[in-house]
Amino acid sequence: MRRGKTMGPALGVASAVLVLNVPAPAHATADRPVLGDVQQAIAEVAKAYGVVGAIGEVYVDGKRWDKGTSGSRLLDGKGGRIPSSSRYRIASQTKLMEATVILQLVAEGKISLTDKLGDVLPEMAENDYVERADEITVAQLIRHTSGIPEFIDSGQFDVFDFTTAYELIDLVKAARTVPRQSDPGEYRYSTTNYVLLGMIIERVTGNSRATEFNQRLFAPLGMKDTYLATKVSDQIKGPHGHGYHPDVNGAPRDVDQLNATIGAEGAISTARDVSAFYRALNKGTLLPADLQRQLPRPFPNLCGGTVSSAAGGMPGITSTTFSTTDGRIQFAVAATLKIDNEQAMAVGDAITKAAEAVLCPDQ
Template sequence: MKHLSVAAVTVAALLLATASPATAAGATAVGDVRQAMKTLAETPGVVGAIGGVYVDGKLAGQGTAGSRLLNGQGGTIPVGSRFYIGSQTKQMVGTVLLRLVEEGRLALDDKLADLLPEVADGDLVERADEITVQQLIQHTSGIPDWWSRGGSEPAFDVFDFTTYYRPIDIVKTTRGLPRTGEPGKEFAYSNTNYTLIGMIIERVTGGTLAGELDRRLFRPLGMTRTYALTKPPEGIKGPHGHGYYPDSTGTLRDMHRANASWGFGAGNIVSTTHDVSAFQRAFNQGKLLPPSLQKVLAGPPRSAKQSTGQCADDLQMQGGSGLGYTTLILYSTDGRQQFEMSVTRSTTDDSAIIPAMVKAGQAVLCPTGVA
């Protein structure tokens, strides 16, 4: 899935971040979520927006705006609706892998070639005998990204909603692409890292990635409306917002049943504002991993204040962006506050949408600190 960075907002993809507690962590006042979503929905290219804010695990406000379908059709997105979380999937998948490390079932310095010998055969993944588990988690493996392949889309047909792509098939699409760096030397975001992590989880546990996510995270955390997509033609269950992407003729196509099999491990989870917030709260409160392993998932610090020069220093962000949708969560690093948003789009360009989402998050989590 596209990446808003492993700890930094960029138009292309995911975002993970950490920082030290500051003023907002001790505050509990929140702004008007409905008004924030209304303002967000007025951003060009936004079809619909949904958001929910939680303080100390309790709902403190929620709202939707725009429409469920294109051109103002279908009414508003119902509150509590599910949506694709895109690359927010990665923190959850990475957490499952690190819990296996904590259990002693593998180690951070284990080599990819030893864990998945099939990807070393024929140099399907070059230098697999040098790449470690930790490098996959932290995007320092140098493995090229299957998403972009040097462009803006995957190598496969994004409008093929029925073909099942095995994880190994996705990895194969990167064969022959130039590496992005030496193993362990520099950060280069690649969805392929997390496709491989999903494969490792299945190899080590003998179960499915979807089953391990459910057993280790979703059920224990009360994420009852969250699930991992596995094979098409799955989609989002229940009423939800629809995102759109243009085909070769420029016609906008509904992507609400996009083929998520190619997002295995990297962006194949469907969730809600409540459930994503529950995971983020548990993660930040140290309930899922010991501190030494939690730090492995922490990328370079990036705060909401650093993004726009506004709001409290301790508000961090994590998000994801795909074909027709963008998600973003702003949260306090002490685990007390989370504000998760989802936007459905009718544009390929979310460069204006992401800053608008950040501003909406600031307006809700530090209403007295936004200019």
């Protein structure tokens, strides 16, 4: 049995995104559940090939229960440890926040899940910016079943371009140059879906995505250290770890600044704040139950099918938040990298093992 921590109140845990009634995990007793040691788990993550530094925090009922940090803030062991409370880019976890905002607009009757893209954003059909825009629904955009290609596959964007400012429509136009590989109704992951959802948010509300995220999520949930990066050369504010991405010669190059106008994954957060989001989402305070079921499905379950995760990756960073559906426990992990994200599968595996060691130490 791994060294663990005991907690007083009984905790029922379940899948991270959909609210389900499931039994308590096998490692928990009725009154004293056990969690594994976070520092030990994070130290194992930092040993994975390509990791510069790793941080993680566990929250129970909104209070930090344990924390860990290992590796270094800068490359080659420099800069000391990254504070576990540091900000980091949550990358594709931003999509779940954006989907939540869209579904709130559905709940308010401002749009419908069955609305066609060509009706909500008429220029997509009129100017042929999106193929078959008159068939694609809002629901299909949310669930990556629109068949719209990934704009990154156009080859038009450079990781190290910190000067060119793009509009969201520029990304959509780039996606139009990529051959379609699936039809509406078929699953194929594409960030372009969320670029278009961002445009819908702005069209329907008359506000920027950043404003809507702040008003609907960050401010109400007390996510005081979270913001949506929107600038062409954004650097993370405050203490944080630096990530690196291989240049054309394979040498790691600092990507502490990233062009936030390339993509729709710009949220910068902390373990505390991102845990607050999942806690609220899973307690049902952000969406009605029927609309919550429209969110993208979570990654495969852990701990005997009682815990799920949401992950994201960008140049220089990978992050995952593990959560329980009752909203009581979150484990947020981030690792800065010096390798390409496509080479970082072992890092993802190490993070999953860390979650298992922390959230279900008896299994």
